[in-house]
Amino acid sequence: MRILSSVIILIAAGAGAFAQDPKPPASSIPAVPQPVRILSQPDAPLRIISADTSWAMPNDRTMVQVFVVVKNVSDQLVRTYATRRGVESNSSSKACLGPPGMIGRGLQPGQTAGTSSWQGISNSDPWAVWIDFVEMSDGSRWGADKCEIGERLDGERSGMRAQRDQLLTILREKGADALMTFIKEKGDANRRASERRERPVFPDAPPPGHSKRWEEGFLAGEQQMVRRVTDAEREYGPDEIEHVLLGPIEPPEKKAP
Numbered sequence: 001m002r003i004l005s006s007v008i009i010l011i012a013a014g015a016g017a018f019a020q021d022p023k024p025p026a027s028s029i030p031a032v033p034q035p036v037r038i039l040s041q042p043d044a045p046l047r048i049i050s051a052d053t054s055w056a057m058p059n060d061r062t063m064v065q066v067f068v069v070v071k072n073v074s075d076q077l078v079r080t081y082a083t084r085r086g087v088e089s090n091s092s093s094k095a096c097l098g099p100p101g102m103i104g105r106g107l108q109p110g111q112t113a114g115t116s117s118w119q120g121i122s123n124s125d126p127w128a129v130w131i132d133f134v135e136m137s138d139g140s141r142w143g144a145d146k147c148e149i150g151e152r153l154d155g156e157r158s159g160m161r162a163q164r165d166q167l168l169t170i171l172r173e174k175g176a177d178a179l180m181t182f183i184k185e186k187g188d189a190n191r192r193a194s195e196r197r198e199r200p201v202f203p204d205a206p207p208p209g210h211s212k213r214w215e216e217g218f219l220a221g222e223q224q225m226v227r228r229v230t231d232a233e234r235e236y237g238p239d240e241i242e243h244v245l246l247g248p249i250e251p252p253e254k255k256a257p
Helices: 002-019 149-174 176-195 212-236 238-245
Strands: 046-057 060-072 078-087 094-096 112-119 127-136
Touching (some): 046 078, 046 127, 060 078, 060 127, 127 149, 149 212, 149 238, 176 212, 176 238, 212 238
Antiparallel strands (some): 046 060, 060 112, 078 094, 078 127
8 A cells, every 4th residue: 555655655755746837937037029030032022021020829838920021112003912030040941921921902103012920939939020922013033931921822723724624624524513413413422531531532632743732722713713613604694604714814913093
């Protein structure tokens, strides 16, 4: 019994040690996260004009909210862009600051836009932010694109084109009712596959020979085209379907007022 009691006491003591709060005392936690440095990129079509940080949660000092504002300093519309952050060391880890900005709307010359993201960053290490990727309205691109935004966009547009061709063929050969029935039946089949924890049967799988990011974009593009069709049929009727399918893959450039 004495041995058993000793074991229980040791286990309890060990559990107490693991249960201790690893967080530093409140007095050692700064009121605000340290500021970030904006890297100079004079040849970039976008310029980061501010990068503000704050604690993501009032009582938590493990996550920092980063709000980055950029300005279009080029002479044409920016379709989308991505920013990146990292500790100021070549060997340190880097991270993309949230999803790409302005997709579907674009950023006119002289306009500004901001994106916000939560980052797990050590407050003791100095770090910086910079522009990682920019795509212009003429299709040209700028930046190292370590976030692989361009690769995903290429896959997404390929997926939209592939899905458009399939849906347009059904529409022209069998009509709008048959097309909507096809989409509904495929949706029902996807739900059954999901219940069995199987891969969705619709849309089609990406073609082989591409990166994972490209494949992710391809599937997203297919799904986006299906949503365009279902939204058009629901809001405007079957006569709008062909107009949507024949529309541009890229949204038209919006002129400044």
